[in-house]
Amino acid sequence: MADDFGYLNARVRARRAALVPEGFFREALALTFPDLLSALGDTPYGDALAGEDLGAVDQAVSRHLQESVGSLPAMVSGRAREVVSLLLSRADLSNIKTILRAKEHGQTAEEVRAHLMGGTLPESVINAMIEAPDAAGVAQALYLGAHPLAAALRKAIAAGGTLSEIEVDLDRAFYQALKRQVEQYDDQFLRDYVALEIDVLNLSTAFKLAQSGMGDEQPGRYFVPGGRYVDAELFARLAAGDFGALDRLAGTPLEPLAGATDLGELERRARCLLVEKARTGVYDANGPGVVTDFIKAKEWEAARIRLLARRAYYNLPAEAVEREVFCS
Template sequence: MSRGAKRVARHIPVESGNYPYVTARVRAKKSALLTPDAYTRMLQMEIPQIARVLGEGTYKEEILSLATKLSGVDLIEVATSRRLAAVFTQIIGFSEGELRKMIGWYLDRFDVQNIKTIVRGKVFGASPQEVMDDVVAAGSMTEPFLRELAEAPSLDGMFERLDGAIYAQALEALGVKASEVRRWNQWEDLVTQLYYQNLLNVIPERTEGTRLMRGFVRREVDIVNLRTLLRLWASKATLPYDPFIDGGRDIPKAVLAEMVTMDANALAARLRQYPLTQALASRLKELEALGVGQLVRSVEKLHLLETEKFAHLHPLSVVPILDYVVRMEREVQNLRIIARGKESGLPPEVIRDLLVI
């Protein structure tokens, strides 16, 4: 290729990544996710039986490696966290080019979750090992670095190690040191806002692949905002700051604060204006009667439906991979709910209502 042709090529949007190979591998992994029938059977089992069933399937390696050290709920929680990290690290490993970058950007959500987990653990006096048992090292931060944060002698010392990152930026916005924070919910919301803001900023709209990823992330912003809206609306809570995220695809951020104060009829009418929430609007009063938890879970189920629909429309893109990330993470959350529910003696039907399937 001539020098002039190379200069021109640099400015032509070209898809970069082994999409057919990665999407085929991910489809195979998705087919191994637990089915609704598998959850139904687990609800009739005791915790040791559940661990044994998991040890006979895709969680075999993690269950076997931990079975001599842990048991019960601890075994299930740590094994599922490690499996999550291992699978996502594997996907990054066999992805190439721009596809690999996009998946990595999205998986940084686990860095956000991990830092929040470590902060909560320190606030409530958990040991570093207890904190690390809940960490999923699937983002950019390595497990040794996360352990270093968990073992930091103080919150102030921990945030010194995060200087320049969104976690320190959110703290700076509060205008206090970590040791002076009394309620961390505003910091957590600021971190979430910065994560999505940065994610949308780094995804270029150069190619079809990056445009699809932007669409996926913007829809997820709608879902996160909707979950926050319904939680605040149902609890009649007010916050001294704006918890909503800019950049949603369907629901403008500007209308969300107003929607928090509406009565059920007005809110349902407003939600019917957006294709994303039309079905939810028709069930709003029914879900409200069942409590905040059912409202939030209805949004999380909507998220699964939306990601699957988007993935079906674009089978050879980054979207099926992101859909699998969402579903695999949800599977692990469901397994933890079942294990903790069993440990607490909850009836199977109560635990079932807590699942998002």
């Protein structure tokens, strides 16, 4: 098994060729739910589709992500496997936070599963976290699953922080580990991409603080270091509601986000920005950019399918999800 990306990238390129074409998403905007299920049957998700309800779509998306993306680390060894595993662990981070929020807001297991991404966690650990009675139970399930974020979650819970503070502690732990690996691997694309992700995370957090009115209460507690263009000063200004400070992003890769005036618009623009940035990594046949792009493309594809399935299932107008499903 190779300790480099050359072999893995060849396999990934073949898988990327099977991405759901853009025309599917345009067509799906007008489909009824039964017709959408039929159309999905003709995509790579069809083999995982067992059932005719919304839950069946969510399960098919989860299964396909595990097969197409979750299997990548097993194809490579050494440092390359560590990098791929950490790239996939971003989905673990998102899933853990989704489950913690569900505990806070009393969401059902079905509602939780509708928002889960791929990642490295086996289904048994995911199920144990969903079924756990509280955040401490989630941490215990993660610990038994030997996940790298288990220690950070247990420490954050023991400190008695709010859910927002626990999430920031998880973000810091994850990105510190990811940046260490990136620095050791010494790939400029990956360095730039991870720094951009951290900048986007801090922008989103600052907007959330401003929206909740908490921006004046120790904003530094919520700042995650490691980005390149969003420093602690800019973060604090945005958290306090000074959105004019976004002008500082002019001339940087984050400039497309500068015109955002609310959290929803910021996150829509940021999602497309990261998808586009990941796409620039495909030109290095022996680097991690090809895998980074594929993981991001599959996550974006899965999110779009779930949104379109909900539009069709609840018979919503196309414009209800159109802005969330397309980048232009």
